[in-house]
Amino acid sequence: MRFLTMFRRGRDSGCNYGLILSRAHSRIFFFITLQIILPAKSGGPEGMKSREMLKQHAHKIYTGVKRLPGISALINTTAWQILRFKIALLTSRRRNCHFTSFLRMPTQFEALSGPVLDFLFKDGGMKALKVTVMGCSIGAEAYSIASVLRSSHPDLAFTVHAYDIDKGCIDKARSARYTTEEVLNNEMLPSDFISSTFDREDGHYVIKGEIRERVQFDLADVLDLNLKEQVGTSDIVYAQHFLIHLEREQARKGIENICGLLNPRAALFISGTVLDMLVKLTRKNNLIPCDYNVEEIHKEAGVYGRGWPYIYFGCEPFMTVRKDWQRRYATIFFRI
Numbered sequence: 225m226r227f228l229t230m231f232r233r234g235r236d237s238g239c240n241y242g243l244i245l246s247r248a249h250s251r252i253f254f255f256i257t258l259q260i261i262l263p264a265k266s267g268g269p270e271g272m273k274s275r276e277m278l279k280q281h282a283h284k285i286y287t288g289v290k291r292l293p294g295i296s297a298l299i300n301t302t303a304w305q306i307l308r309f310k311i312a313l314l315t316s317r318r319r320n321c322h323f324t325s326f327l328r329m330p331t332q333f334e335a336l337s338g339p340v341l342d343f344l345f346k347d348g349g350m351k352a353l354k355v356t357v358m359g360c361s362i363g364a365e366a367y368s369i370a371s372v373l374r375s376s377h378p379d380l381a382f383t384v385h386a387y388d389i390d391k392g393c394i395d396k397a398r399s400a401r402y403t404t405e406e407v408l409n410n411e412m413l414p415s416d417f418i419s420s421t422f423d424r425e426d427g428h429y430v431i432k433g434e435i436r437e438r439v440q441f442d443l444a445d446v447l448d449l450n451l452k453e454q455v456g457t458s459d460i461v462y463a464q465h466f467l468i469h470l471e472r473e474q475a476r477k478g479i480e481n482i483c484g485l486l487n488p489r490a491a492l493f494i495s496g497t498v499l500d501m502l503v504k505l506t507r508k509n510n511l512i513p514c515d516y517n518v519e520e521i522h523k524e525a526g527v528y529g530r531g532w533p534y535i536y537f538g539c540e541p542f543m544t545v546r547k548d549w550q551r552r553y554a555t556i557f558f559r560i
């Protein structure tokens with residue numbers, strides 16, 4: 225019954241699971257058929273011809289099997305897809321990725337300048353804030369944070385310290401100079417953000433001096449056992465869209481290390497990780513999920529994580545029938 229409700233929810237969220245699944249099944253079926261039958265027939269134009277014929281036969285058989293009542297119901301269930309995603313997580317080879325965007329998840333930035341600052345300054349006046357960004361890529365996230373904080377709270381004193389393992393990324397971030405493609409790859413980027421963040425120089429977008437002076441970049445590895453000694457603790461820590469690209473055990477170590485960077489009262493921004501692990505480790509570290517527009521932020525994260533359940537970095541549909549869904553889909557956590 226729970227599975228049926230989950231399936232309905234998945235369908236309501238606009239995913240055409242049936243279509244995706246059918247295609248995946250076709251591929252698996254063809255692959256198995258070709259592996260078993262074709263070696264004997266391979267070689268030369270004749271081999272090619274019989275391969276094509278076999279493909280067609282296999283497709284016909286598969287289409288028939290797929291229509292059988294039990295099978296078609298099964299491949300349309302969310303339960304199957306959850307299992308399929310677990311297989312993707314278990315079997316896919318991870319690869320590093322440098323993709324980033326300015327103001328990548330706009331609603332999460334609203335949360336930064338609203339409920340997150342309210343939480344941090346709850347017990348008194350504003351103090352100077354230290355923000356740490358791990359896995360900063362070419363700097364779009366770190367400069368976006370500085371730009372949003374400066375625009376929303378002009379009197380706030382803050383510094384942003386951003387780190388990556390890739391020297392090329394750090395050099396590019398320090399240059400503070402971006403191409404049109406790098407800036408406009410986010411279709412949600414509002415024009416007032418562009419005008420308050422960049423100056424235009426020779427067809428490039430250059431970060432304004434007053435934002436740039438608040439941000440510094442350096443090399444650091446989230447898996448380094450001496451990370452805390454290197455970067456210190458902070459009021460706000462970002463660790464977004466790279467933990468999912470690490471092997472499971474490394475991701476676990478990374479999250480534990482990141483939790484060690486939080487001040488006694490602090491906020492953690494963490495999107496793009498294995499959700500089961502996120503639930504477990506945020507609870508273990510006594511972090512409280514921030515409930516600000518969780519669904520909207522999750523949707524914005526999903527724009528960059530298509531391909532669930534077949535791709536390990538695919539973004540799971542928002543399903544409130546999942547246990548602990550508020551913690552599961554939250555991307556901002558408070559240490560109180």
Ligand SMILES: C[S@@+](CC[C@H](N)C(=O)[O-])C[C@H]1O[C@@H](n2cnc3c(N)ncnc32)[C@H](O)[C@@H]1O
Nearest residue numbers: 321322323324359361388389445446464465466
């Ligand atoms: C996909 S980008 C995300 C950039 C930015 N956080 C965002 O959300 O737009 C991930 C970055 O994390 C970096 N990275 C990967 N493993 C890392 C590690 N162990 N420590 C620090 N950075 C890492 C990669 O080099 C890459 O530039």
